[in-house]
Structures are given as structure tokens and as C-alpha cells.
Amino acid sequence: AQSVTQPDIHITVSEGASLELRCNYSYGATPYLFWYVQSPGQGLQLLLKYFSGDTLVQGIKGFEAEFKRSQSSFNLRKPSVHWSDAAEYFCAVGEWKYGNKLVFGAGTILRVKS
Amino acid sequence: DVKVTQSSRYLVKRTGEKVFLECVQDMDHENMFWYRQDPGLGLRLIYFSYDVKMKEKGDIPEGYSVSREKKERFSLILESASTNQTSMYLCASSSRAGANVLTFGAGSRLTVL
Numbered sequence A: 001a002q003s004v005t006q007p008d009i010h011i012t013v014s015e016g017a018s019l020e021l022r023c024n025y026s027y028g029a030t031p032y033l034f035w036y037v038q039s040p041g042q043g044l045q046l047l048l049k050y051f052s053g054d055t056l057v058q059g060i061k062g063f064e065a066e067f068k069r070s071q072s073s074f075n076l077r078k079p080s081v082h083w084s085d086a087a088e089y090f091c092a093v094g095e096w097k098y099g100n101k102l103v104f105g106a107g108t109i110l111r112v113k114s
Numbered sequence B: 001d002v003k004v005t006q007s008s009r010y011l012v013k014r015t016g017e018k019v020f021l022e023c024v025q026d027m028d029h030e031n032m033f034w035y036r037q038d039p040g041l042g043l044r045l046i047y048f049s050y051d052v053k054m055k056e057k058g059d060i061p062e063g064y065s066v067s068r069e070k071k072e073r074f075s076l077i078l079e080s081a082s083t084n085q086t087s088m089y090l091c092a093s094s095s096r097a098g099a100n101v102l103t104f105g106a107g108s109r110l111t112v113l
Helices: none
Strands: A003-005 A010-014 A019-021 A024-026 A032-038 A044-050 A056-058 A064-068 A073-078 A087-094 A102-104 A108-113 B004-006 B010-013 B019-025 B031-038 B042-049 B065-070 B073-078 B087-094 B108-112
Touching: A003 A087, A003 A102, A010 A019, A019 A108, A024 A073, A032 A064, A032 A073, A044 A056, A044 A064, A044 A073, A073 A087, A087 B042, A102 B042, B004 B087, B010 B019, B019 B031, B019 B087, B019 B108, B031 B073, B042 B065, B042 B073, B073 B087
Parallel strands: A010 A108, B010 B108
Antiparallel strands: A003 A024, A019 A073, A032 A044, A032 A087, A056 A064, A064 A073, A087 A102, A087 A108, B004 B019, B019 B073, B031 B042, B031 B087, B065 B073, B087 B108
């Protein structure tokens, strides 16, 4: 069965510092991988996705993620964090099917200190 | 702009009440989903539907049922609400074609007293 692990429940970074959020997945075939962000009181917004091809994918708001098959990882990065990036981030894995269920990690709460 | 609309943002119900959570999407998406979100547990799939009148159980279907009579509407039903169903409920939809990326609603926060 698919599973997603986000090892860090909370992360605090200073504004302007770099950020890396970790995500490890368990899946038998080539996965479809996603990062979503949830601001307080809001639904989830897609940041970026990986289906195939270039293992470094660019997303919105200056985020990027790198798929590493050998490590079963899909870590999210941003070179310089802004206070508005404070939110909860979810990694998810899915497969290409008509239903396209996604399995989500437990989430990482990002706090940004000024 | 594509939209998934959940009719109720906040609900307070009593134990044993029947609860309906409504979700409507205007994107002509084939797939619709109900997730439950709890701190430290992420999102867990309750039910999903890949066509009108079709439904499949997700990972935590116990205590819930769903209805999809029209393509744009997917309802989550709690037949007899219990306190352990206090949670945030998120509806999402996706298209069968292309990338099947989920679009989420803003969520419905249910408190069962």
C-alpha cells in the first residue's frame, strides 16, 4: 500500500533563510507526487507535481522539489522564505487511475520568524 | 476560476443527529472525494466517486455514507453523528483526463457535542 512520511511535524525558519521540507514515500511503481499548501482556515492549494521527466520540478511561489527514486524522496525547497509562507505543507502520492486517489502525509507546519 | 464549494464552513451538531455535508464543483470533473483532516494525521480518504451514482470506500468509511446523484454534487452523510467525528472535512474534485490534480474546497469544520 502507498504511504507518505513527513518526518518533521513543525519547522521554524527565519525570514530570508532557505527551507527544505522532507517527504518520503512508499510505492511499488513510479509514483505521481504532489506538494500542497494549506493556509490557516483555507483548503489545500497545489504547489507543484511530478509525473515523469525532469526530476527537479518548479512550482508556484518560488518552490521547487526534487524526485530521488533511489531515496524514495520528494523534498520541497525554497531558497528564501517569506513570512507569507507560514502554513502547513502536505506531501501526497498517487497513481494514474480513473479515481486517482491520493495518499497524504501528516503534514509539516512551517513557522517563519522575523 | 475553477471552484469547489462546500456549503457549510462551520457546523455544530449534537450526538446522534444526521449530518449532511454538501460539495459542488463547477469544473465538470468526473472524480470527487471526501477527506477528513485531523492534526497529526494529515488527510484521510473517506469516500470517492469517479462517476455519477458510483462510489468507492476510502480508508476510513465507517460511520459515513455518500451520495452522488448529479455530476457536480457529492454529499457526505453522517447517519448518526458521534463526538469522534468532530473534524475538518475537505471535498476535492479532479478530471479523469490530463493530470488528475485535485482541486480542494475550503473545508467544513464539524463539531459534534
